[in-house]
Amino acid sequence: MYVAVKGGERAIDNAHAWLAEERRGDPNVADLSIAQIREQLALAVNRVMAEGSLYDPDLAALAIKQARGDLIEAIFLIRAYRTTLPRFGATEPVETEAMSCDRRISATFKDAPGGQVLGPTFDYTHRLLDFALEAEGESPKVAQGAARREPTPHITEFLNKEGLIQTEEVSDEEPGDLTREPLELPSNRPLRLQALTRGDEGFVLSMAYSTQRGYARNHAFVGELRIGKVAVEMEIPELGFAIEVGEIELTECETVNQFQGSKTEPPQFTRGYGLVFGQSERKSISMALVDRALRWEELGEDNLGAPAQDEEFVLYHSDNIQATGFLEHIKLPHYVDFQSELELIRKLRREAMETTNPVQEAAE
């Protein structure tokens, strides 16, 4: 029998009102503005944009405020909003070679043209809490050097010229879009990169770490890591030419992996690639490592049975909104389901008792 359960509206309304009050916190403490979140919690904003898969710093900041700092909840809000937007088209692929780099480092070539530019990094800090930040204060004056105006060349291109690294075949093939068609397996590298760039940072990091610890052994060097702004160009149909419709910050990571060669490929270096919205260094390196591990088949490597080589495992578990949606739904009312489970367990117990202990039951 199906019993419709109604009620709870008043409790839900009151719960949401209390949520709003708790979100605001102590009213004697100043309210947080969207601009403050955007400017001062920029890396949280970047993560919400990357995994929400929508570049808009103000929206991401609003989502973080609404979600009380729960970034997965904020990502959920952005994903939901995204679906309400009409799609005007797709852009030309961004030219990361033309990036104005805030940061650009290579772990493989010390003297790379363009140099090692550290940018505003946490690297080489001592990871000691800075209690000076508790007091309001001016930020220190930042040194300036002679600005580089010419583009910074990609480091892997130097290896490519010598034929020492596998070439990326240039094509203009229309890539599949996970947000439009359900994922089908086997997929392809463009779809995998789309899934990884919007995938959960923690998940992608752990998958990447597993490859470093020996599950799908792939010793990766960071050939290059660059962070900066690139222009986004789009063809405007009513004009018949492309214009720059905006500018976005990206983090790009190219890994260089040693490769002994296979039946089909000569010994050479191979690539892993990461490209993520915003300043998202950890995510970008992780993405490159997982990308490389997932390429075992096209490079003719052995399947070692490692999780990071398993496309189905990686792609079906990387999305934190799918994951949390399924995970959290089990806390919602399942009274009817559970009622039938209860009846089943009672019946099974009764039957089990009758067959194992018929005498004892009779004695009682």
Next chain:
Amino acid sequence: MTAEIQRRAWMSLLAKALEGRLLALWEGYGASPEFHWLRAPEIGATMVRGRLGGTGAPFNLGEMTLTRCALQLASGEVGHGYVQGRSKDKARIAALVDALMQTDQATAIQAAILTPLAAEMAEIKETRAAKAAATKVDFFTMVRGED
């Protein structure tokens, strides 16, 4: 062709401009031309693409917000606004500037809005590049006493 290159340049500048600065410069210019909408401002998104390895086949990176509109001045010129973000005001002003740049006001608009906007944006970019340059590592090799 040159006209197309010029239009491309000003539309690109308007798309990337900070909303507050564009609004302020437009107000400073003080025009309120008559126009009618061909397409009222509409907020949407475009799918940003990257390339495998930076140079290979395209893939979908994620979307970005975009606002567009089209209008026609009473004098007949058509202006298009395609701007980053969700500001309908920014899109409207971008379209008005685009239309006015096709009229005899082009020189005045260029001087009052586009040139200052370009200079400000170039300065912001230059300052970041100068800060980056100051974090460039100068390697030096220690001479070991092996003579």
